[in-house]
Structures are given as C-alpha cells and as structure tokens.
Amino acid sequence: MGFLCSLAFSMQFLLLFSSLFSTTLLTTCLPLNHSTTTHHHECHQHESYALLQFKESFVISKYASYNPFSYPKTLSWIPSTDCCHWDGIQCHDLTGHVIGIHLRSSQLYGSMDPNSTLFSLLHLQSLDLSDNDFNHSQIPPKIGELSRLRYLSLSHVNENTFSGEVPPQLSQLSNLLSLDLCSYTLQPVPYDLINHLQLKASTLTSLTQNSTRLEHLRLSFVTISSSLPHSLTNLTSLQRLSLYNCKMHGEFPVGIFHLPNLTHLDLGRNQHLRGIMPNFHSRKLVSINLHRTSFYGTLPTSIENLTSLDWFAISDCNFYGTIPSSLGNLTQLAQFYVTDNGFEGKLAVDMFWKLKMLNTLDLSNNRLSLFSKESAVNKTTVPPIQWLGLGSCNLSGEVPTWIMNLTSLYHLDLFHNNLQGEIPYFLFMLENLTVLDLAENMLEGQIELYMLSKLKRIKFLGLGGGNKLSFIEGKNTSNLTFLSQIQTLDLSSCNLVRFPKFIQHLQELTELYLSNNGIKTIPSWIWNRTTLQVLDISKNSLMGEISPSICNLQSLGYLDLSSNNLVGMIPSCLGSFSQSLQFLRLSKNKLTGNIPETYVKGNSLQFIDFGSNRLHGPLPRQLINCRMLEFLDVSFNHFNDSFPFWLGSLPILNVISLRNNKFHGAIMCPSKCIFVKLHIIDLSHNDFSGNLSSDIIKNFRSMTLSSPSDPVQFKDDLYHFQQSSVDVSLFLFRMFNKGVVMNYLGRQYLHHMVAIDLSCNKISGEIPEIMGSLNSLVVLNLSNNMFTGTIPSSLGKISNLEVLDLSFNSLSGNIPQQLTELTFLDFFNVSFNNLSGPIPENKQFSTFEDNSYKGNKGLCGIQLVKKCEDHSKLPLPTHDGDQDSESGSLFELYWMVILIGYGGGLVAGLALGNAFSGDVFILLKRKF
Numbered sequence: 001m002g003f004l005c006s007l008a009f010s011m012q013f014l015l016l017f018s019s020l021f022s023t024t025l026l027t028t029c030l031p032l033n034h035s036t037t038t039h040h041h042e043c044h045q046h047e048s049y050a051l052l053q054f055k056e057s058f059v060i061s062k063y064a065s066y067n068p069f070s071y072p073k074t075l076s077w078i079p080s081t082d083c084c085h086w087d088g089i090q091c092h093d094l095t096g097h098v099i100g101i102h103l104r105s106s107q108l109y110g111s112m113d114p115n116s117t118l119f120s121l122l123h124l125q126s127l128d129l130s131d132n133d134f135n136h137s138q139i140p141p142k143i144g145e146l147s148r149l150r151y152l153s154l155s156h157v158n159e160n161t162f163s164g165e166v167p168p169q170l171s172q173l174s175n176l177l178s179l180d181l182c183s184y185t186l187q188p189v190p191y192d193l194i195n196h197l198q199l200k201a202s203t204l205t206s207l208t209q210n211s212t213r214l215e216h217l218r219l220s221f222v223t224i225s226s227s228l229p230h231s232l233t234n235l236t237s238l239q240r241l242s243l244y245n246c247k248m249h250g251e252f253p254v255g256i257f258h259l260p261n262l263t264h265l266d267l268g269r270n271q272h273l274r275g276i277m278p279n280f281h282s283r284k285l286v287s288i289n290l291h292r293t294s295f296y297g298t299l300p301t302s303i304e305n306l307t308s309l310d311w312f313a314i315s316d317c318n319f320y321g322t323i324p325s326s327l328g329n330l331t332q333l334a335q336f337y338v339t340d341n342g343f344e345g346k347l348a349v350d351m352f353w354k355l356k357m358l359n360t361l362d363l364s365n366n367r368l369s370l371f372s373k374e375s376a377v378n379k380t381t382v383p384p385i386q387w388l389g390l391g392s393c394n395l396s397g398e399v400p401t402w403i404m405n406l407t408s409l410y411h412l413d414l415f416h417n418n419l420q421g422e423i424p425y426f427l428f429m430l431e432n433l434t435v436l437d438l439a440e441n442m443l444e445g446q447i448e449l450y451m452l453s454k455l456k457r458i459k460f461l462g463l464g465g466g467n468k469l470s471f472i473e474g475k476n477t478s479n480l481t482f483l484s485q486i487q488t489l490d491l492s493s494c495n496l497v498r499f500p501k502f503i504q505h506l507q508e509l510t511e512l513y514l515s516n517n518g519i520k521t522i523p524s525w526i527w528n529r530t531t532l533q534v535l536d537i538s539k540n541s542l543m544g545e546i547s548p549s550i551c552n553l554q555s556l557g558y559l560d561l562s563s564n565n566l567v568g569m570i571p572s573c574l575g576s577f578s579q580s581l582q583f584l585r586l587s588k589n590k591l592t593g594n595i596p597e598t599y600v601k602g603n604s605l606q607f608i609d610f611g612s613n614r615l616h617g618p619l620p621r622q623l624i625n626c627r628m629l630e631f632l633d634v635s636f637n638h639f640n641d642s643f644p645f646w647l648g649s650l651p652i653l654n655v656i657s658l659r660n661n662k663f664h665g666a667i668m669c670p671s672k673c674i675f676v677k678l679h680i681i682d683l684s685h686n687d688f689s690g691n692l693s694s695d696i697i698k699n700f701r702s703m704t705l706s707s708p709s710d711p712v713q714f715k716d717d718l719y720h721f722q723q724s725s726v727d728v729s730l731f732l733f734r735m736f737n738k739g740v741v742m743n744y745l746g747r748q749y750l751h752h753m754v755a756i757d758l759s760c761n762k763i764s765g766e767i768p769e770i771m772g773s774l775n776s777l778v779v780l781n782l783s784n785n786m787f788t789g790t791i792p793s794s795l796g797k798i799s800n801l802e803v804l805d806l807s808f809n810s811l812s813g814n815i816p817q818q819l820t821e822l823t824f825l826d827f828f829n830v831s832f833n834n835l836s837g838p839i840p841e842n843k844q845f846s847t848f849e850d851n852s853y854k855g856n857k858g859l860c861g862i863q864l865v866k867k868c869e870d871h872s873k874l875p876l877p878t879h880d881g882d883q884d885s886e887s888g889s890l891f892e893l894y895w896m897v898i899l900i901g902y903g904g905g906l907v908a909g910l911a912l913g914n915a916f917s918g919d920v921f922i923l924l925k926r927k928f
Contacts, residue, residue, distance in 0.1 A: 245270065
C-alpha cells in the first residue's frame with residue numbers, strides 16, 4: 001500500500017504547508033505599512049526632479065505586482081504639483097525633505113539603474129519598493145549611501161525579484177530598524193524554488209555588528225549558505241527574525257532564543273541547520289518555526305514559560321523523548337505541529353483540551369501512544385480544533401468517540417494506525433470535513449454512498465489500504481451531486497471487482513487510487529476525465545491491452561498500472577502525450593514489443609519502471625531526452641543491447657537497473673561519459689563480458705566521498721533526489737536476511753545506500769584497484785563472474801561497505817588484511833574461488849560462517865575445518881565500539897526505488913531484497 005499512504009499525506013502536507021506558509025507570510029514577509037502624513041512645507045525642487053527621473057525609468061504593468069489591490073501610485077506624480085502630496089511620498093513636516101517613499105504594489109516594471117537618482121535623496125528614512133518587478137536587476141551598491149534609512153523593504157513575490165549578491169554596502173546602514181529582503185509566494189512552496197538573492201556571511205556579520213538597533217530582520221529565501229554569526233545574539237531590540245529557506249547550516253546560536261524582545265522566530269526549511277531548545281525564560285515569543293531543520297534533543301518543561309506562544313512548528317526535525325505535559329499551560333497556543341520526529345511514550349490528548357485557542361494539532365509520524373479519558377471530553381471542553389493529525393500514532397481499538405465532539409474539524413488524519421471495527425457513523429456527520437483519511441488501518445464493514453451525503457465539502461477521501469472495507473454504490477447513482485467536489489479518492493484495497501460507476505460523476509477529480517482490488521477492465525469513460533493528474537490501478541486483475549485513449553489524459557503526472565495481466569505493446573504516445581508526466585510504472589505485466597521511441601524534449605519524466613515484462617529490442621536512444629530522469633528500471637525483460645553508456649549524460653539519474661536481460665559486450669564508454677548523480681547500478685544477470693575498465697569506475701564520481709569519515713557531501717548529493725520528490729517521512733524497509741524478513745524503519749536507509757551489482761555475467765580480468773576509491777559504496781556484488789588475480793587491498797578503504805560478495809570467481813592469493821578495516825561489513829562471501837592462506841582474524845570476520853569461505857581449498861582459519869598451522873601473524877587492527885552485525889546468506893540483490901507523487905514532486909524510497917524471496921516493498925508518506 002506504499003502509494004496510498006503517499007496520497008494520504010500529500011493533501012496533509014499541502015494543507016500543512018499552506019497553513020505554515022500563510023502564517024509565515026503574515027509574520028515574516030509582509031512589509032510594514034506607513035501612512036502619509038500631512039505636510040506643511042513644500043517639496044525641494046531637486047528632490048522632486050530626482051523622483052520624476054526615477055519614475056521615468058519604469059513602465060506601469062498590472063502584472064508587475066501580485067497584490068490584487070495594487071495600483072500605480074506614480075500616476076499622481078505630476079511636475080506641476082508639490083511632491084509632498086504625491087501618492088507614496090512622505091516629507092518632513094518642517095524641512096520639506098523627502099523622508100519616505102512607499103511604493104509597495106505600485107505595478108512598477110523595469111530594471112533598477114545602479115546610478116538611480118533615488119540615491120540622491122539623502123534624507124530618506126523609509127524606502128519600500130516591495131511587490132514590484134525589477135526584472136532581476138541587482139540591488140545597487142549605492143543603497144549604502146542612504147545613511148539615514150531606518151526602514152528598507154525590497155521584498156518580492158515569486159519571480160518579481162531583485163537577484164544577485166546583496167551588496168556589502170548595505171551593512172553600512174547603521175540606523176536600520178527594519179530590513180526586509182524576503183520573497184514570498186501565493187502558492188505552496190515548490191521544492192525547486194530558486195533563491196535569487198545571495199547574502200555573503202561577511203556581509204551578514206557586518207550588518208548585525210553595525211545595525212545594532214534592528215527590530216525586524218526578514219531574509220527568507222535569501223541564500224546565505226553559512227552558519228549564523230554570533231553577533232545576532234547582541235541585537236537586543238530584535239523582535240522578528242525570519243530566515244526561512246536560506247540554506248543555512250552549522251549550529252544555531254542558542255542565545256538568540258534569549259533575546260529579550262524577540263517575538264517571532266522563523267528558521268524553517270534549513271535542512272542542515274542544527275540546534276537545541278534551551279530552557280525558556282522569556283514570555284514574549286509568539287511564534288517559533290523550525291520546520292524541516294536539523295534541530296534535535298528534547299523539549300524542555302520550561303516551554304510552559306512561553307505564555308504568549310501562538311504558533312509552534314517543529315515538524316520534520318530530530319526531536320525525541322516525551323512531549324512535556326507543561327505544554328498544556330500554553331493557553332494562547334493555536335497551531336501545534338510536531339509531526340515527523342522521534343517523540344515517544346504515552347500521551348494523554350486531554351492535555352490539549354485545556355488550550356482553548358487551539359485550532360491545529362498535528363502529532364503524526366512519531367512513536368507516541370495516545371489515549372484519552374473519555375469522560376472528560378464533551379463539546380464544551382474541547383477547543384475549536386479544525387486540523388487534527390494523528391497519523392502513525394499507534395492508535396488502537398475503535399475510532400475514538402471524542403472525535404465526534406470536534407464539530408469544527410475540516411481535516412482529520414487517522415492514517416496508518418491500528419484502528420479496528422467498523423467506521424463509526426459519527427465521522428460522516430462532521431459536515432465541515434474537507435479531508436478524511438482512514439487508510440492503513442484494520443477497519444472493516446461496508447461503506448455505502450448515502451453515508452457520505454453529509455460530507456458536502458469533502459475533497460479528499462481515503463478509505464483504502466490495510467482495511468477490509470467493501471464499498472457499495474447502491475442502486476441509485478444518478479443523483480450524486482454531493483460527491484461532485486471530491487478531488488482525491490482512495491479506494492485501494494476495498495474489495496472492488498469493477499470500476500465504481502459514481503466516479504464518472506466526480507467532475508473535479510484529479511487523483512484516483514484503486515490499487516489492490518480485483519478490477520478486470522477499465523471503462524472507456526475514464527479516458528475522458530482530462531482533469532486526472534494521478535491514476536493508480538496497480539495490483540488488480542486488468543486484462544487486455546492498454547488503450548491508446550489513455551493519451552487523452554494530458555494532465556496526467558502519475559500513472560501506475562503495474563502488477564496486472566496487461567498484454568500487447570506499450571502505446572507509442574506514452575513518452576510524449578503529457579508534458580507533466582513524471583511517474584510511469586508498467587512493471588509486472590505481460591507487455592511485449594519494443595519500448596516506444598517517442599520521448600520528446602522537455603518532458604518531465606523522473607521515474608520509469610518497465611520491469612518484469614516481455615519487452616525486447618534495444619533501449620531507445622530517445623530516453624536521452626528525459627533530462628529529469630532519476631530512476632530507470634527495465635529489469636526482467638528480454639532487451640538485447642550493449643551497455644547504454646549514453647545514459648551517463650542524464651544530469652540527475654540516480655538509479656539504473658538492467659537486471660536479468662540480454663545486455664552484452666564490455667561495460668565501457670567509447671568516449672568520456674560521467675554518471676553525475678548515479679548511486680545504484682544493477683547490471684546483474686546479463687551477458688556482459690570483457691575486462692572491467694578502470695575508466696568506467698572513475699566515471700562513478702557520485703559514489704566517492706571527499707572525506708570517508710564525513711558523509712555530509714554524500715547526503716548533499718542525495719538532497720536533490722529527495723527534494724525533487726516529495727518529502728519522505730516514514731520508511732518501512734524490508735530486507736531478506738538469514739531467510740526471514742527484517743524491518744528497518746527510518747530515512748537513513750535512503751541517505752546511505754550506494755550499490756554496484758555486476759553479478760552473474762561473464763566479466764573477466766582483474767578487479768580494478770581503483771574500485772577502492774568508491775568509498776561511499778554500501779553494497780558491492782561481483783559474484784558469479786570470471787574475475788582473476790587477487791582481491792584488491794584497496795577495497796579496505798570503502799569505509800561504508802556493508803555487503804561484499806566476490807563468490808564464484810577465479811580469484812587467487814590471500815584475503816587482504818586491509819579488509820579488517822571494514823567495520824560496517826555485515827555480509828562477506830568469497831566462496832568458490834582459488835584463495836589461500838589464513839582468514840583474517842578480528843571481531844568482524846569472526847561473525848562470518850564457513851559458508852562464506854567454502855570452495856577455497858587453500859584457505860585456513862578458525863571458521864573452517866582446516867586450521868592454520870602457523871598463528872604467528874602480525875597483530876590486526878581492532879576497533880572499539882564495533883556495531884552488532886548478523887551473518888547471513890545473500891545470493892542476489894534486487895534494488896527497487898519507488899518514487900511516488902506528483903505536483904510538489906515525487907517521493908524517493910529504496911528497498912533491498914532477495915530476488916527469489918518474494919516482493920519487497922517500502923512504505924512512504926507524502927506531504928505537501
């Protein structure tokens with residue numbers, strides 16, 4: 001049910017981030033308003049001239065401002081009138097000098113002249129040019145000459161922006177009280193949003209050292225790419241600090257939390273920014289946003305001292321421990337987001353009922369065990385909660401009855417719990433619900449259409465996955481106007497044997513999930529639903545060919561028809577019918593013929609999975625047009641081709657699986673080819689032959705860390721792979737080991753996975769010594785080939801290696817003692833070679849059983865029947881704190897990355913499993 005949970009939380013993240021960002025917009029990016037006062041002295045002529053010259057350098061365009069109430073203020077600037085009476089101009093009452101220019105949302109379009117006459121107005125104290133379009137021009141260095149400036153706002157919406165480096169001269173404005181350079185968006189923040197402004201660390205340091213009276217510092221979406229200077233802790237007048245999405249890193253100066261006047265702190269979406277929560281003393285903090293940072297540690301009980309706190313967002317961080325009951329004393333708290341952390345322990349939800357202002361409560365994706373004292377809950381005691389997120393919170397038993405008293409709810413997420421019994425009817429009486437997600441539970445019973453008639457606002461309905469529900473349409477499906485507003489419908493695992501007829505009445509439907517049912521045919525009317533962006537009918541019983549009419553769905557971004565009984569050829573239009581298509585999965589069918597060659601330039605494909613079909617022929621070279629491609633799987637087919645070296649030119653390709661085909665010839669490039677982002681390549685079970693060239697190994701540069709002891713560089717390389725997809729919040733990673741299924745939970749398994757599998761080919765010659773330079777490798781499988789020579793000692797430098805399989809080759813010589821340096825090695829197999837000499841002895845190698853060494857008559861050691869006669873060997877290096885490891889039998893590796901989602905992008909997941917041991921899957925969550 002991997003994708004159902006993705007959907008369930010895609011809407012959650014959309015609403016969460018909309019809520020987060022709307023609040024960010026209100027508290028972070030909106031510039032200050034200044035009213036124009038009545039003036040008693042006429043404007044100076046040279047200042048009037050300077051303003052007119054500034055006006056002439058721009059044109060008026062209604063598209064230059066996003067504010068719907070924008071208007072061209074400069075139209076009132078007429079030479080024959082006193083400039084002190086012009087719209088947006090403020091003059092000093094006594095001297096007549098221009099001291100304020102307030103042109104926010106004035107529909108100005110054009111480039112800013114570096115020598116603009118604006119900078120001759122040396123008496124300026126306030127300058128607001130926000131929400132205009134300056135055509136990506138740079139902020140002029142002459143801004144530093146306006147030494148009297150107290151208020152400066154150059155903020156912008158979306159692409160209407162200044163760009164380039166913020167001039168260091170800005171730090172000369174020692175009188176500044178408010179600086180606003182941030183950008184904001186009217187839409188949910190896209191993952192690839194470009195920060196157009198850059199601010200050097202030295203400029204930021206100088207600014208905070210010189211402008212010591214700052215009260216408001218708004219730099220959201222300005223690329224800083226450094227740690228924060230400690231001089232920020234000296235800004236005792238600071239009230240608002242907004243550094244959202246500034247690509248900051250390092251440790252956050254904890255003293256900033258203690259600034260005596262600080263009310264709003266926004267550090268969200270700085271993934272590499274670390275920090276801890278201090279003991280709080282101040283009572284002034286109103287909002288704290290640490291969403292998607294690397295803040296860690298526990299929440300102090302002293303958080304109860306933040307009695308003014310209204311908005312608290314620490315979602316997608318690294319917090320752990322218990323949620324302190326003292327939170328129940330924050331009587332002003334309205335929004336509370338702690339989703340995607342490591343909080344654990346029992347938590348009584350009743351503590352939140354004391355918070356009479358609370359409208360958003362999101363505890364999803366933690367290790368909490370929630371309970372409630374039912375007797376204490378009634379309509380008069382609960383706060384006006386509108387958003388309730390309890391996904392993955394270990395809820396068990398029946399759906400809590402206290403939910404019926406939350407009559408203001410519009411978002412209810414109970415995804416992935418252990419809820420049992422029938423769905424209570426009171427859920428369908430919550431008339432304000434727009435989102436209802438009950439997927440991935442153990443609910444049962446029947447759902448009839450008439451039960452949904454009260455949900456007249458419902459847009460997202462998730463009933464599938466894990467549940468044992470039967471969806472019954474009833475006899476009368478002609479009058480279904482109460483369902484027409486549904487945009488996302490999830491009926492996966494609902495025991496359906498045919499397409500529900502009522503779906504054709506859902507006029508606004510954009511996402512449809514019907515996986516894990518028994519549907520055999522797709523009705524023709526579905527191809528007329530041109531609004532569809534997501535269509536998932538995987539794991540059904542679909543028969544026949546894929547209709548060419550599928551190419552009518554030109555808005556489609558995600559298509560999954562995998563695990564069915566489809567036959568025939570792939571429609572030729574699938575590579576070109578939709579510029580928005582990102583995810584294409586047709587694996588595990590009976591499709592035949594060649595892969596279509598119509599992949600047009602500019603397509604958006606990121607994920608292609610044609611694995612486990614009966615396809616043949618060569619790989620189409622037109623795949624080179626898929627410049628956004630991250631994942632390609634054509635395994636378990638009948639492709640007959642040489643090594644597709646040309647894939648190396650795809651700039652963000654992460655995963656290639658050509659497993660179990662008829663690829664042949666040497667693995668080499670006729671010319672230089674660099675796989676820039678490749679982290680997993682599976683060429684196993686083919687007919688590759690010849691020597692393994694050192695040149696091809698050199699091209700796997702993304703498998704090399706600059707410093708083996710520091711994985712930060714590798715994580716940065718994977719950052720794009722994660723973020724071009726949707727946020728991955730929960731992994732259920734299953735791997736076959738020692739004949740049983742082992743579960744691994746957490747995103748770290750995506751972060752560190754790098755693999756090469758060349759097993760079961762006819763590759764000969766020596767293993768290149770340069771293989772040891774791929775020091776980020778986690779898995780290296782060269783088994784079942786014709787390698788000769790010795791095991792390179794350089795393999796001991798691959799410090800992250802967990803799996804090394806060199807079995808069934810013709811290797812000779814000793815097992816290098818350098819391999820004892822591989823302290824993470826969990827699986828090691830050199831069986832059936834011509835190795836000789838003693839097996840290295842250390843804690844790691846003592847865990848490998850004799851099966852790892854059999855078939856090598858010359859080997860001896862304590863693991864074998866044949867003991868070594870001479871034990872006088874040099875001492876081997878030992879390491880403290882070796883991690884516990886398990887020995888196991890791993891004959892084959894099968895890699896599958898499931899990229900799920902649309903809109904904000906696709907979610908990346910990774911599963912490792914034995915090819916002969918059944919399906920391996922990964923559970924993913926998607927949030928907007």
